[in-house]
Amino acid sequence: MVVSCNFFTLLLVLAFSVSLCFGNKNSGGYLFPQFYDHSCPRAQEIVRSVVAKAVAREARMAASLVRLHFHDCFVQGCDASLLLDSSGSIVSEKGSNPNKNSARGFEVIDEIKAALEKECPRTVSCADVLALAARDSTVLAGGPNWEVPLGRRDSLGASLSGSNNNIPAPNNTLQTIVTKFKLQGLDIVDLVALSGSHTIGLSRCTSFRQRLYNQTGNGLADSSLDEAYARQLRTRCPRSGGDNNLFPLDLVSPVKFDNYYFKNIVASKGLLNSDQVLFTQSVGTMILVKQYAESNELFFDNFAKAMVKMGNISPHTGVNGEVRKNCRKVN
C-alpha cells in the first residue's frame, strides 16, 4: 500500500512536471485529473456550473451530454471529432445514422466552451469538456461520481464512416455489440455497466419500432418484450409515422440515474433490442444484468470505472491535435 501510494505520488509529480515544462501540451501522452490545476484552476467548476444550469432547465440534458461523450470516444478516440460541423474537407459526424435527429446538447457544450475561453483562452480541450460534462451530468442525475482524467487534445478531422460503423445500432446482435466494444478495448463488464446509462434519457420510436411489429421478418412482435408494455408502446409508436415520438429508456425512473434500467430488463421491459439482448443472448451478460439489478452499489462502482476506461480511448496528446477555440471548427 505504502509502495503503491508513493509510486502514484511520483507519477503525479512527473505528470505535473511534464505539463509545466511543455506548456500544457501533455507530451507525457497520458491523462490525469490534475491536468488543469495550474493552467485553469476553475475549469472543472465552470463546466459543472454550466451543466447544472442546463440540466435545471431540462432534466433530459444530463442524458444527452452523457451520450455525446460515448459517441465521441467510439470514433477515433475521445477527441471531440463529434463536435465538428461540416466545412472544407470535414464531413460532420453529426449526420451519421446514430447521430442524425438524435444527438443533442451541442449548444450546452458551446456555452461551456465560451465560459472557459473567457477564463483561460485556448487551454481546455473540447474533448475534456465532453468527459467532464458526462461525469457532472451523471452526478446531477443521482449517479456515481469519479475523478476525470484530463489532458485530451482535439482532433483536426472527423470520421462519418467511423461514426456509422463503430457505434452500435439498437438492432445489432449482442455478438456485434460485444465486438464493437472489444474493438475499443472494452469488455462485457464495461458494456453492461455503460449500457446502464439508459437509466436516463429518451429514445425515438424509430429506434425500437421493429420490435413492436416485425422483429424477425415473420410479422410478429419481439417475444422477449413484455406484451402489455409492447401494447402500450404501440399506441404512440405506430407501424408508420411518429418516427420522432419520444419514450423513456427507463420507464420507471426516467430522469433518475439508478439501477431500474436493469430491473426493467429482468422484467422483459428493456426498450431497445440492444438493451434486452444483454439478458437473453448470453449467460455472461445476463449474470451481470442480474447483479446490477440487485446491487445499485456494484452498478455505480462498475459504471464509474467503465466511464474512465471509455474516456481513455486513444486520447490525442502531445503534438497530436490542438485545443480548439470553438468546438465546432478546427483553429
Ligand code: HEM
Ligand atoms: C451498447 C450499445 C448501445 C446502443 C445500441 C445504444 C443505442 C441508443 C439509442 C438507439 C438511443 C436512442 C436514440 C434516439 O432514438 O434518438 C440511445 C440513447 C441514449 N444512449 Fe445509448 N446505446 C448504447 C450504449 C450507450 C452507452 C455506452 C452510453 C453512455 C455511456 C449510452 C448513453 C445513452 C443515453 C444517455 C441516451 C439518451 C440520450 C437522450 O435522451 O438524449 N448508450 N442509445
Ligand SMILES: *[C@@H]1O[C@H](CO)[C@@H](O)[C@H](O)[C@H]1NC(C)=O
Ligand atoms: C436494423 O435497422 C436498420 C435501420 O432501420 C435496417 O435498415 C436494418 O435492416 C435492420 N437490421 C436488421 C438485422 O433487422
Ligand SMILES: *[C@@H]1O[C@H](CO)[C@@H](O)[C@H](O)[C@H]1NC(C)=O
Ligand atoms: C416483415 O418483414 C419482412 C422482411 O423484412 C417482410 O417481407 C414482411 O412483409 C413484413 N411483414 C409485415 C407484416 O410487415
